[in-house]
Amino acid sequence: MDKQNTLRFQNGLKDGIPIALGYLSVSFTFGLTAISMGIPLEVAVVISLTNLTSAGQFAALELIAIFSSYTEMIFTQLLxxxxxxxxxxxxxxxxxxNMPTHQRMLMSYGITDEIFALAAAKEQPLTCAYFCGLMLLPICGWTFGTWLGGATTTLMPDDIRSAMGIAIYGMFLAIIIPPAKKQxxxxxxxxxxxxxxxxMEILSSFLSISGGFALILCTLVAAAFGAWRYPIQKENSR
Amino acid sequence: MSEYFPYIIIMAGVTYLIRMIPLTCFQKELKSPFIQSFLYYVPYAVLGAMTFPAVFTSAGDLISSLTATLVACLLAYKEKSLLIVASFACLCAYVTNLILML
Structure with a gap:
């Protein structure tokens, strides 16, 4: 790596620090949710390291916990x-x-909401060195936080663990309510x-539709409704 | 571990491909405002559907879950951080459970 790239990499590292700290707490919740659903700690850690995404991983936990079909997993993750x-x-x-394909393939692994938001806000064209620096600490934070959350939970008594079950939904509410208030x-x-x-839940006793596909169906309909009724202006997406 | 392995491979594979294919293959931007809008609303739709009705039974029994949900909604409405909302929801569920057991 030449001098200029080293500098870019370091800049990326620095920009990644706040994201990594944020990820630490969210993945902590992921780790403890996984354990409370009966999923082994090492599985939760490997999931975090290989997936690096919050909503997708949380949804996957529910599917894995009931050993649902692989097809459901594919479509849920896709959606x-x-x-x-x-x-x-x-x-x-x-x-x-002229960024080479292998660099694009490397960067792709680190595309998350927050990392994207930071990278997209940069004035200059994006370099692979900067992006790799940017994603390194968040990846560590995400993986380590998962382990920490899981390891802590294993030591907790049952009634506390049961109360922890609502943590993930508390997070979801904290994600959706503020923007829903404004838009x-x-x-x-x-x-x-x-x-x-x-x-769907009420009808589930009559219809033989699994949780994963119900989620996909709800999402498709609601998002399509939004796109049809409230088309966004260009470059409004975060 | 082995029974979880296929799931991990599938999740990681699908998620990676979604991130990788557009960046490596597409050079032009999507023009369709419908697709753009659809993708913009997807995360909200997913989270809405995932949260309800599951949140109502997430902390064991109905009453403590409902109380905790209410507290979480209030805190989220006041735009508290993810960690604060999640922690107070848990705390509220725990305390309500204790009171119910008296």
Missing amino acids: INLRYALMSLSLSQKVEK TAIRNVVLLAAVLSCL
Whole structure:
């Protein structure tokens, strides 16, 4: 690595620190949720290291816990993480000219909401060295936090663990309520998805539809409704 | 570990491909406003559907879960951080459970 690239890498590392700290606490919750659902600690840690995504991993926990079908896993992940395709697409316009394919393939692993947001906000064309520096600490934070959360939970008594079950949903609420408060479109999409999901739950005794596919169905309908009713202006996506 | 292995491979594989394919293959931007809007709303729709109705039974019994959900919603509405909202929801569920057991 030449001098300029070393500097870029260091800049990336520095920018990644706040993201890594944020990830530490979220993945802590992931680790303890995994354990409370009966999934072994080492499995949770490997999932975090290889997936590096919050919503997708949390959804996967529910599927793994009931040993659902592989097809459901594929479609759930595809749908929940589809937004990364948009970010990846956006980054393809942002990277420096003539970036070789192997560098693009390396960077792809680190595309998350927060890392993308930071990289996309940069004025200059994106270099592989900067992006790798940027994603390194968040990856460590995400993986280490998972281990820490899981290891802590194993030592906890049952009634505390049971109360911890709501942690993940508390996080989800903290993610969706603030934007829903400000944007009618997001509020209605969330409400529609929630109502549909409740209906599916009520109807689940009559319809033989599994949780994973119910989630996909609710998401497709609610997001399509949002796109049809409230099309966003260009470059509004985060 | 071995029974979890296929799931991990599938998750990691699918998630990676989603991130990798557009960046390596596509050079032009998507024009369709519908697709763009759809992708923008997907995370919210997913989270909405995942949270409800599951949150109502997430802390063991209905009453403590409902109380904790209410507290979580209030804190989220006041735009507290993820960690604060999640921690207070757990604390509230725990305390409500203790009171119910008296």
